[in-house]
Ligand SMILES: Nc1nc2c(c(=O)[nH]1)N[C@H]1C(S)=C(S)[C@@H](COP(=O)(O)O)O[C@H]1N2
């Protein structure tokens with residue numbers, strides 16, 4: 146995924162929006178918009194119009210919206226499908242994402258609904274908005290733009306933003322500079338970067354991440370970010386675990402649980418160890434997980450959202466050809482070395498003297514008759 150080739154892009158080191166506005170004003174945003182497509186919002190709207198970033202930033206026309214939003218790729222944790230069932234998925238070489246294909250940021254922009262309204266609203270029959278990214282790829286020997294659609298109902302609910310600022314800075318190029326879509330609670334693929342055109346249409350766009358059914362709201366899921374699988378952990382009877390839990394569609398994790406025995410017994414992470422609940426974001430968590438045993442153990446993470454949805458137990462349960470939505474309980478294998486148990490454990494392992502003594506006491510080692 147690379148950005149559009151535009152000239153004179155501003156450096157990414159600006160700290161303040163006033164500076165950023167100037168930087169954006171003077172560069173290629175208008176060029177991209179005007180040369181490629183005269184109308185930024187066209188199709189089935191009453192009054193097709195073009196907007197500059199200045200227009201969108203004008204608070205007398207469009208109220209500014211700020212939102213903290215989690216964006217999750219539908220391929221998050223796909224690596225678990227790949228490593229367990231090699232060759233059984235068609236996107237394997239493209240995006241072998243692990244637990245990190247998710248992130249939370251604070252965006253500034255305007256609601257797309259208001260921009261549609263500024264075009265006189267939709268005409269009869271329009272039900273979806275098609276979003277064009279300026280980047281291209283080849284499909285059947287043809288150069289295509291990145292193109293997906295979102296339903297009007299989602300836009301109408303003010304849950305789709307046009308954003309130009311991320312975490313207090315100008316939107317970085319890699320994240321869609323100068324303007325991107327942010328769809329709250331949906332699969333990341335709908336949040337189109339390097340946006341240059343929006344078109345109102347009747348039917349949903351035939352676009353990536355359909356898989357027969359269009360993936361929109363993300364299911365409840367979670368992951369352990371620390372420790373890592375296969376790590377050897379030397380601890381004092383408690384393993385410090387950290388991770389995230391998220392649910393799409395405006396739902397949020399209510400409970401996060403951890404297990405050290407593959408998912409038979411669960412510890413509920415106390416609420417004060419979860420970050421605050423918000424409608425459109427993940428909750429990060431941290432917990433000292435009690436663990437007495439030594440050797441290879443399986444730590445499992447499971448979360449429940451406010452609709453009491455939970456995660457399927459195993460990777461295979463949600464298998465599909467695109468290897469999307471790996472939302473099963475996250476399982477990692479770690480080697481536990483419990484320093485606190487060291488006294489007892491070494492006794493159990495024993496010295497040769499203890500060994501002789503043990504077998505001489507209740508019974509000899511072998512049966513005599
Ligand atoms: N124009 C364009 N927008 C795009 C994409 C892309 O390839 N091109 N990838 C999408 C996908 S699949 C995801 S998961 C998110 C990732 O957003 P990020 O790069 O800001 O994390 O962007 C989405 N928007």
Ligand SMILES: [Mo]
Nearest residue numbers: 218219333334
């Ligand atoms: Mo994605």
